[in-house]
Amino acid sequence: MRRLTASTISAATLAVAALWWFVPGSYPYGAAAKVTVGVNHWIERGPGVGLMVASGVLGVLAALGVRSRPRAAGVVAVVESAFFLLVMSDASVLSSIGYALIPAVLLGVAGMVAVGCVRRRPVAYVLAVLLPAGLIASLTMTDAVSRYLVNVASGFAVYGGRIAWSWAMAIAAVGWAWLAYGSFARERRVTVPRWGRAVTIAAALCPVPYALARLTWVTPWPLGGFDPRTGHITLIAAEGGDAATRMQGFLIGLSAVLAVVLTLGLISRWGEVVPRWVPRVGGRPVPVMLAVGPGAFGAVALCVSAPGVLAGAVQMGSWVDGVLFVLVFPCPVWGPLLGAAVYAYWARRRTAEKSRSAASPRP
Structure with missing residues (x-):
């Protein structure tokens, strides 16, 4: 093989x-x-x-x-x-993942509101009223919605081929890494690292600056703009950026919020046992690979994007802009931290499963 x-x-x-x-x-x-x-x-x-x-x-x-x-x-x-x-490889791998997560975030929010209404949660009732109202209001901005869809479609039309090349190079890197692991790996006793919680919290904090900056794009004071003409990161003026662009930034900011929540799930109770309010599967153990698989995938994507982020920082207009760029896209530290957090989660769950198997009576 x-x-x-x-x-x-x-x-x-x-x-x-x-x-x-x-x-x-x-x-x-x-x-x-x-x-x-x-x-x-x-x-x-x-x-x-x-x-x-x-x-x-x-x-x-x-x-x-x-x-x-x-x-x-x-x-x-x-x-x-x-x-x-x-x-x-380069950082376009990460950007494509961010846009791909937008539908998942929207469906997830809608699903949670629906389940909350079924469970008679007051907060869910409030959101069930506010979210459709916001949707109707946004649909009245037909120009903004259509321009947003055009922006996304034209972006993939222009950069789709380039993104595909980046994914091909990333897949090659992962394939060779798997071969290297198979050549040097040895069976070792798995121990639960003591640093798991601290590393997981640090990994969850990494996307916070990006999320906060992008979420402000629905306010009169959007932050985190980049002027390609000067190569400087700037604060976008209140009148700067059309509604479609700001909607696009806000939605991809929600993807960063999802990353924060899912990372914290690696050290939360609901990351091991499905919450009881979830229909049918509530109270059951979360399959280990359901968390480890996406987490490892995200860690690899971040590590693949890290050299590109550093290259982008070098090309900024000044060293201040370069530092801000890495702060907003901290892939060089975020990837290793997330990988370590996923490993700590896997080690903890595996050790717990072995302990339960050893304690259960044999037939």
């Missing part, structure tokens, strides 16, 4: 290198690219093709040595993973 994975990634890498060489217009990176949040923004087509060819050839050699020289193949897998993670 490991040989097949290494061979597949290497063959795909060489195929991409050939495509970029024979079809110059297919090269998605370099100074001419519109996306600048990545190290690949500084890599032109010639060096990019050369790097991919070298990666593909090295990967083929690793695939041939998976069985005969597993340690050497593991070292190559580490190098390959670092190459795709630090050089070829």
Whole structure:
């Protein structure tokens, strides 16, 4: 399986290198690219093709040595993973996830309000009145709603191909990381880390600055603007930004709020047992992988986006803007913190399950 994975990634890498060489217009990176949040923004087509060819050839050699020289193949897998993670991937992976979460946030809020009404919660009744009223009010702003939809559609039309390349590079990085783990991992006794709670709280705090900034976009004092003409992060004036853009910023801010809530779930009771007010499944244990899977996915996406955030910070108008950029998008620390929090949750749940199995009487 490991040989097949290494061979597949290497063959795909060489195929991409050939495509970029024979079809110059297919090269998605370099100074001419519109996306600048990545190290690949500084890599032109010639060096990019050369790097991919070298990666593909090295990967083929690793695939041939998976069985005969597993340690050497593991070292190559580490190098390959670092190459795709630090050089070829970028922060557009994270932005696409943020927009993808918007429908999930809206459906989740609607579902919670509906369940609350069924459970006769006063707060749910209030929200059931306010939310439709807000929806009706927003629908009267037909121009804002239509422009928002046009903004999202045109954004994916312009950047969709570029985002797809970023996801392909991220998948290659994860594939090589999996191969490296398989080469060096050993079975060890799982212990519950003492730092789990502190790390989880720190990870939950990481998206707070972004969430607060974006949520202000529905107020007369929106924060967190970026002027592409000057390269500076600024406070958006009260009259700045049309309604569609501000609606877009607010909705993606809700995705950051969801990230905060879900991260805190890793140390909360409801992260282990489904709340009793949830129909049918209330009171049942939360499947471990239901939390670990999305959490690990998010941690990997953040780590993949970290080099791009640092590259974007370097290109800001000043060092102050660069620091603010990293503060708003703290992927370099957020990714490792979230990964550690997910590991602590997994270790705690696994240890608890083993303890229950040992304590239960055997037939």
